[in-house]
Amino acid sequence: MYKYLLTSSLGLEALVKKEVQKQDYEISEVQDKAIYFLGWIEAIARMNLWSRFGNVLYLVLWEEEKVRDFDAYFDIVYKQDWKKYIPEGYEVVVNATAIKSELWAVSTLQWVAKKAIVKSLVGEGKLRENTEKGVVEIRILMENDTLRILLNTSGVGLHRRGYRELTGQAPLKENVAAALVILSGWKFREPLYDLFCGSWTIAIEALMIAKNVAPGLKRKFAFQNWNWIPREVMEDEKKRAVEMQFAWEYKIYASDMRKEVVESAKRSASFAGFSWEIEFSCQDYKEAIRKGISGYIVSNPPYGLRLDEDDSEGIHKGLAEYFTQPNILWGIISSDLEFEKRSKTKYKKRKLYNWWELCYFYKKI
Ligand SMILES: C[S@@+](CC[C@H](N)C(=O)[O-])C[C@H]1O[C@@H](n2cnc3c(N)ncnc32)[C@H](O)[C@@H]1O
Known part of the structure; x- marks a missing residue:
């Protein structure tokens, strides 16, 4: 059995x-x-394919307690089977x-390793190292x-599902969007709405969760370049993942007041295979509610320093009014730490982080 860190x-x-x-x-x-966690070799493929909320899946090659000097550290790193793990030229x-820890100097730890x-x-x-071959x-x-x-x-973080163009205003990290859902x-x-949808991240993640689509199906992972992992491991896991999808229809609506974000969002949704399953409209959030x-x-309204041109404060106040409507269940992510106080509601x-930014997910009780 192998030990992994997600x-x-x-x-x-x-x-x-x-x-x-x-x-x-x-x-x-x-x-x-x-x-x-512990798992056999297929866990590399399975958890990379299925992790919606994780960042990176590591294989634990070695663990040792009481490593307090650099000579011992060098020897432990040296004795790993690097010829197996590192493809030639990478x-x-x-x-x-x-x-x-006693060995606390990060740059020395890196250099010695x-x-x-x-x-x-x-x-x-x-x-000989060639980045173009791989890393x-x-x-x-x-x-x-x-x-x-x-x-x-x-390889690159698991939030990169491979469907989204890197455009749009302050996009939400995909695994955070999935967590909000x-x-x-x-x-x-029930119907699900994102009234500030930008690049549709929440809508696409919601659909993938509802249909039980493995989030990693459209991307490649570092381990796929390693010849010590049989190709069939990934092929079998992909086949299994496709068999596990549901074909139900869901009511997911995405809207945003900016026309220009729509085209790239549509391309992302189409690449994810969902363009016709999410209903989009270009409108102000108040119009949608009216x-x-x-x-x-479930929304990620504009907030913080990065979106100055939007009326973040006005939107937060407006949203707080609608929090009281009984037929609507709300959840918004915001880095506005005063939101609760200003809206006079509990x-x-x-507590969450979108990229490096501290945020809260405020949910109607
Ligand atoms: C933080 S971004 C949303 C990002 C999105 N979650 C994503 O992952 O791409 C906020 C969005 O709110 C939209 N917006 C700003 N004011 C709005 C309003 N009054 N009504 C509707 N949308 C608005 C902006 O165009 C922007 O796309």
Whole structure:
């Protein structure tokens, strides 16, 4: 059995833990931003394909307690089977984190590990690295003098589903958008609205959750370039994932007052395979509410410093008024920490991070 680490954004650990358990893997440890679990080789493909809320899936190559000097550290890194893990010509990137440890100098940890890896691969020779061929990321975790050597199996972060163009105003990170849909309590049968949809991230993630579509089906992962993992592992997991999709129809509505965001959002939805399953309209949020809404609103209205030209404060006040309508269940994400005070209403709050920004998900009680 292998040990894995699925990293998470702060605040999403419980959701990440649940999605690992849903795939029948045994959790061995949960820490802030880190979920460790045990699984066979297929877990590399399965969790990369199915993680909606996680950031990166690492394979734990080695764990050792009481590593307190650089000589011992060098030897442990050196003795790993790097010829197996690093395809010829690939660039080797070493990142490190140190918490409460005697070996705390991150740049030295990185430098020594790279030296040990190079020596293990080519002896005293020079390692030829070509970024265009590919990159392997090794992560060193030093925590309370316990060393963990990790291999990045995902490549770029798992929030990159492969459907979205990197445009739009302040787009929400895809795994945060998926988390909002779950935290809102939406049960799939009622209509779901995003009245500030930008690049449709919430709508697309909601549809993928409702239809049980594996979020990683449209992208590639680092491990797919490694010849020690049989090709069939991924092929079998993809086949299994496709068989698990539901073909029900859902009522998902996305609207935004800006025409220019629509075209790129439509392309994203079409690439995700959903353009005709999300109903889009170009309108102000008040107009949408006036026309009559019943169901769930999950939105990411403009807020913070990045969207100066929008009337964020006015929108927040306006939204608070509609929080009282009994036929509408609301949930919005905002970095406006005064929102609750200004709207003089109590919400169920959940602390989250969108990228690096502290936010709250305010949910109507
Ligand atoms: C933070 S962005 C939403 C980003 C989106 N969640 C995404 O992932 O791309 C806020 C959006 O609200 C829209 N907006 C601003 N004021 C609005 C209003 N009064 N009515 C409707 N949409 C509005 C902006 O055009 C922008 O796309």
